[in-house]
Amino acid sequence: MGSKISMVTADAMAESWMAQTYAPPRSAYVHIPFCRRRCFYCDFPISVIGDRQSGDTSPAIARYVAHLCREIDATPNLGADAGVSLETVFFGGGTPSLLSGQQLRQILERLREQFGLADAAEISIEMDPGTFTQDKVREFLGAGITRISFGAQAFQDELLAVCGRSHSVAEIYQAYAWLQEAGADHISFDLICGLPHQGLDQWQESLEAAIALKPQHLSVYDLIVEPKTVFARRYEPETDPLPDGELAAHFYRQAIAQLQTAGYEHYEVSNHAQPGYSCRHNQTYWQNRPYYGFGMGATSYSQGQRFSRPRTRVDYVKWLETYLSQNGQLNAPVVSSNDLILETLMLRLRLAAGISRAELAANLSSQALDDLHRAIAPYRKRGWVDWGEDAVRLTDPEGFLFSNSILSSLFNALEP
Ligand code: SF4
Structure with a gap:
């Protein structure tokens, strides 16, 4: 266990994960x-x-959009030679x-000019209740938005x-009514479970309410108490009023059961979609494919470089000036081939489709495959991982439920 993962370069598919990293970003x-x-x-x-400002009135947003456009303009189009545009x-x-609407249109226009936009591109935007009207939805759809990720989170005011x-x-x-009346036909709902004081009955009620609205896609997140948040100051994980591990697992299984009954496919640990409506953009992340990133705190992944921009506006603007002066060169370290394989394994196993055996064989050395096999063995015994004829995948719901512990233990077993 713990041996170094190496690429098998002789095989025809051996470079596929590495090659995809260096392909021009399509996202x-x-x-x-x-x-x-x-x-x-x-x-x-x-x-x-604050509660009154929006893009029409906020000078801060107007300034930010101008910075964003400068960043887009300065970023080299890596797909120009190959005729690759954004999908x-x-x-x-x-x-x-x-x-x-005008700001959104402006940013999209800059992206189109710089990188090209495929005719059938999926263009998603997160929209929160209370921050838009029906007119704005119409403007967004008119500007080219094709998919809306709607931040509902729960159906109880308390x-x-x-x-x-x-x-x-x-x-x-x-x-939601405005979204539908304006003609949005690919809507994803975000819901959170494991909230403080949340009972199983309330969770069922939220799922029922969301399903009744018939969104094409649902993302179900399990609350994580992140450091330095208000929740971190107020609550102790797994301690009342937060659910203990057993109740949290119950929330997760409940969501899968209700959503499956309603016809949603559970295609990723946290994501469910009506057939044909999985999120194409997020597939880029789960497949560990390259993507451009723009704006404060955004991560990009291209040419083997994963880079996170500064997380405050002041630092982002400072970084942007340097970036502009260097003609859009990132100067970030390149992800090593070991890390690339580990990351790809971890991300791909989040998908219901898992990873094909042929792909594993093509990208891992026989030693690494043995290590993976051994690291997975205890989870196969518990029925959490299916090492099938065609692919390796986490089982649904148990493998998905314990995905965090399975993936971190695989990571520890396989890292050099
Ligand atoms: S979760 Fe964070 S990013 Fe989303 S609306 Fe609330 S404050 Fe904003």
């Missing part, structure tokens, strides 16, 4: 770091702008629905208040 992530307030569980890189774009945050969310349940319904 771009754009970070919009503004929120009305900070939710009590959130440790994302954001700026709080997915994701506006995440923060609360990107605080942008005005739980939304516990989380410090800046909207009510009534606003969820109102906002």
Whole structure:
């Protein structure tokens, strides 16, 4: 155990994971770091702008958009020679629905000019209840948005208040109606389980309420108490009023059962979709494929370099000036082939499809394959991993439920 993972370079497919790392990115992530307030569980890189501001009125947002556009303009188009353009774009945050329609259009136009946008590109944006109207949805769809990730989180006002969310349940319904009336036809719902004071009955109720609205996609997250958040100051993990491990597992199994019954495919640890509606952008991350990243706190992964931008606006602007002066060179260390393989294994195992045996054989040395086999053996015995004829995958629900501990123990067993 613990032997160094090595690439098998002789095989025809041997370079596939490495080669995909150096392929031109087909995806771009754009970070919009503004929120009305900070939710009590959130440790994302954001700026709080208060309950009244939005892209139309906030000078801070206007300045940020100008910086973002400069970063996009300065970033080399790695797909120019190969005629590769962007196939997915994701506006995440923060609360990107605080942008005005004109600002969103401007950023998309710069991306199109710099990298090209495929005709059938998936262009997603995160939108939170209480931060948009029906007119804005129409403007966003008119600008090219094809997919909306809707931050509902819970269907009980008392739980939304516990989380410090800046909207009510009534606003969820109102906002959702606007999305539908404006013609949005690919909507993903975000829900969180394991909240303080949340009972299983409330969780079932939230799932039922979300399913009744018939979104095409649902992301179900398990609360993680991140350091330096309000929750970290208030609560102790697995201690009342937070659920213990058993109840948290119950929440997870409950979600899978209800969503499967409602016809959703559980295609990734936390993600469920009606057939044909899985998120193409997130596939880029789970497949460990390259992507551009823009904006404060955003990570990019291209040319083997994984790079995270500074997490405050002041530092981001300082970094941007240097980046511009270096003609868009990142100067970040290249991910080693060992790390690349480990990362790819960890990410791919989050997908229900798992990793094909042929792909494993093509990318891992026989020693590494043996190590993987041995590290997985205890989990196979428990029925958490299926080492099948065609592919290796976590089982659903138990393997997915314990994915964190399985993946971290594989990581420890396989890292050099
Ligand atoms: S809306 Fe999202 S990004 Fe903003 S504070 Fe809440 S959880 Fe964090």
